[in-house]
Amino acid sequence: MGGLVEQASTYAAAVDAMFMTVLILTGIAFVLVEFILLYFLIRYRHREGRKAKYIHGNRRVEFVWTLVPGLMLFGLAVYQYDAWINIKIDLPSASESLTISLSANQFEWEAIYPGEDGVLDTADDIKAPINVLHFPVNQPVIVELESVDVLHSFFIPELRIKQDAVPGMLIPVWFEATKTGNFEIACAELCGLGHYRMRGLVTVESESDFNAWLADVQERQS
Numbered sequence: 001m002g003g004l005v006e007q008a009s010t011y012a013a014a015v016d017a018m019f020m021t022v023l024i025l026t027g028i029a030f031v032l033v034e035f036i037l038l039y040f041l042i043r044y045r046h047r048e049g050r051k052a053k054y055i056h057g058n059r060r061v062e063f064v065w066t067l068v069p070g071l072m073l074f075g076l077a078v079y080q081y082d083a084w085i086n087i088k089i090d091l092p093s094a095s096e097s098l099t100i101s102l103s104a105n106q107f108e109w110e111a112i113y114p115g116e117d118g119v120l121d122t123a124d125d126i127k128a129p130i131n132v133l134h135f136p137v138n139q140p141v142i143v144e145l146e147s148v149d150v151l152h153s154f155f156i157p158e159l160r161i162k163q164d165a166v167p168g169m170l171i172p173v174w175f176e177a178t179k180t181g182n183f184e185i186a187c188a189e190l191c192g193l194g195h196y197r198m199r200g201l202v203t204v205e206s207e208s209d210f211n212a213w214l215a216d217v218q219e220r221q222s
Contacts, residue, residue: 008158008179008204014083015160021079025072091174092140099142102133104152104165107194109133109185113214120144126218131200133185136210140176153189156202164189177204 004016091097101112101120108130115124128134135141145154147165154173155162158181163173185200205213 005157006179007160008177008181008183009160010176010178011083011087012158012160012178014086018080018083022076025076029069029072087174091142091172092176094142097140097142097174098136099144100133101144101146102154103146103148104154104187104191104198105148106150106192107187107198109198109200113217115218126214127221128217131185132203133200134203134205134210134213135177136207137177137180137204139207140174142172142174145171145173150191151189152187152191152198155186155188156183157186158183162188180204180206 004019007013007016099114099120103110103112110130111128111133112120113126113128114120115122115126117124143154145163145165146169147167149167151167152165153162154165156175158179159175159177161173161175163171165171181204183202183204185202187195187198189195191198203213
């Protein structure tokens with residue numbers, strides 16, 4: 001979609017559609033409000049010999065300008081409901097997904113991958129290099145996100161994934177990449193003086209390349 005970074009996940013199109021819908025509606029509202037403001041500035045400008053009048057307001061107009069935005073917001077809530085459920089609530093099956101642990105701290109990302117048993121928090125877990133993440137393409141990935149100090153935010157624009165990491169909470173988020181390539185992971189929450197350098201490299205690759213990278217990391221740490 002023009003003006004936005006490339007779409008590289010299964011739900012990126014739905015997110016962009018919501019973005020454009022909100023942009024168009026708020027754009028129309030902005031133009032309309034500014035037009036009315038300009039009209040009133042001109043229509044009721046100061047004129048010699050004209051006295052201001054005190055009025056109590058117009059309940060009908062007040063009702064309309066309260067009802068219309070309310071209906072717009074309700075409509076947007078209904079419109080985005082399916083996408084919200086898909087992205088935030090209906091996580092894919094753990095048996096069909098790669099599940100990793102991702103810890104945010106000032107000012108780096110630390111990822112842990114399951115070993116051969118496919119289960120986290122066991123002896124064969126694989127600790128990735130700091131600020132380096134690899135994912136297989138066309139496979140659901142569940143990220144168990146946590147923070148060890150302050151608020152951070154896990155953000156990969158191309159995958160349209162963005163989730164705050166909250167101290168004391170383990171928050172699962174998911175995505176499925178549809179394109180291979182190198183992307184940037186950024187912290188989108190002001191988290192301290194070193195916030196500007198809390199960046200990481202995300203590599204989305206074929207399953208065989210991912211398995212080869214994971215085996216190499218495991219060999220290096222053993």
